[in-house]
Amino acid sequence: MPSHSHVSPTALPFPILIADIGGTNARFSIVVDSYAEPKTFEPIKTKDYPSLDAAIQSHVLDRTSLLPRAAVLAVAGPTDGDEIDLTNNHWVVKPEQMIEQFGLQNIIVLNDYEAQALAIVALEDEHLKKLGNGEKAERSNCVILGPGTGLGMAGLIHAANTWIPVAGEGGHIDLGPQTDRDLEIFPHLERIGGRVTGEQILCGRGLVNLYQAVAKANGKEPQFTTPEDVTAAAKDKSDPVAVETISLFSEYLGRVAGDLALIFMAKGGVYLTGGITQKILSIFDEERFRAAFENKAPHSEIISAMPTFAILHEQAPLAGLTAYARTPVRFGVSLDRRHWCAE
Template identity: 60%
Template sequence: MARITDTDMVLNFPILIGDIGGTNARFAILIDSYAEPKEFPVVQTADFATIDQAIQTMILDRTSIQPRSAVLAVAGPVDGDEIHLTNCPWVVRPKAMQAELGLQDIVVLNDFEAQALAVVALGDEHMIRIGAGTPEPAASRVVLGPGTGLGVAGLVHARRTWIPVPGEGGHMDMGPRSPRDFEVFPHIERIEGRISGEQLLCGRGLVNIYHAIGKADGTPAPFTTPAEITSAALDGSDKTAVEAVSMFCTCLGRIAGDLALVFMSKGGVYLTGGIAQKIVSLLVKSDFRAAFEDKAPHSALMRDMPVYVITHPMAALLGLAAYSRTPGRFGVETSGRRWRS
């Protein structure tokens, strides 16, 4: 097996595409460059010991189509021949996958590179705007999404090519700012003494905020899952849940604004993932946009940057499909991330 570094080399159809997160994995097969992706049921990562077993059982055993290539987006840094997911015990081993699953060509990307690619592939009908601002067509963009973790990626345009910029921006430090923050943050669970964005802005982060508010106020906080907290916030049945989601939205606005400044995202900031989609009505009414714009001395600049919630449930797959059809349209670096038999 040899690694291929030629980013312009096309992929051979059929192509298996996969968006593999910490909790869920979504797969589809592209028959050719004109066909719509053939989607398969969402896979719960906890149901299978390995990704190879999941693909064999849930995809290959359910179709007569034998993919020749695969483009996989994984929730974790892509480095070497064994790729460990950040919030899942699965390990992607492309060489073993070629032998076991009959794949000739495998490209492995970061999951939020796929989300960044989706920003170009999706139409306005799959987005809800929060606040004002008009996107500049070829300007930089940022994608971030609270899910099992907090994913972040940039998207820049150069030489008529869209270039996704992966990273681990979800692990940036986040500290208290308002008087209420200073009451609640001492009760936030830390990792090695620090509070990162991901300690607040993901599923377990929402639970973290909820329990911290309960401890700060000395009141019951009985819920243990993000779904319970968001449901109680949406129907207003639990005051602590309402405040937890409100604080979540404000913190999300703060970190989204920070990232927008880093990338000068005049092309827009895009929120993705199940949590953002579920609480979009609360996001619109919350202090998210005020926190996003509160970046003195650049508040006027921030007011002109649009923010969207991506509503398509399979957005990353559409991004992977767009790349798989026309890889030359995107400046995706495949050196050390592509394997061909």
């Protein structure tokens, strides 16, 4: 029977299966060795496959002669336990079963935002769009924040000559009104447990929540019920409510990003990722975002020196997982109850 190992491996046996499993999409690649470009596969919708094992078999293994000997998975949800339920997805990850079914020697399961954080180390400048001022301090703490299906976040700490990803639930911190306009809008926002959290505004359904609240504050009937429709109306400027929604979204994201930057003292930068960021980048209000980010008296001077970036790489977590899989010793990743070995 497979067993847990609490020891971080100094090396994993190649080939290594890499998987980034989100709430909506799953992406796979196989790392053949320490140097070659990974073999990648087209992203899939998780709803199209009954299970992770079925997806690996039909979408990956049936399409290549490569037989993975290890796997490094990133999943959207808590990662401890022998059966890992995904937060916004019907799949259940069963590492022991996977080891036996696919003949793997090792499986490591990380949180999806740990993978996003690891990607910061692997990304080149060409994969980043700088938003506003600030300069990156090398070998310094970073924050990654991603409006997507939810609002994911993680820190990346540099200490003892290693990079340590810190998965967290910072997307659920409180977000309150500051301006007169906020006071008009916030009473109309749908709450969770009586609170307006970052994720109640800064994700796909949050964008709709914000749009509908802006419409109600204006005394208008909301026209749209999907983030795609709100974004499209903002892009073609056909709906003033949608245009303001994207601008406010940019500002509120700046506020939360600034809070997290102060918590982690993120002199290495704050990095925006997630599906919503990618979709609205062409109409993202950079100035409003950055002004909100820096509006952190009495520490505005400290935070104005921190840079902010949008990640342009569509498969950044795979890059992060690949960097980890090739040289685990570069990273201080806790593997307590997250590393399974074949006996």
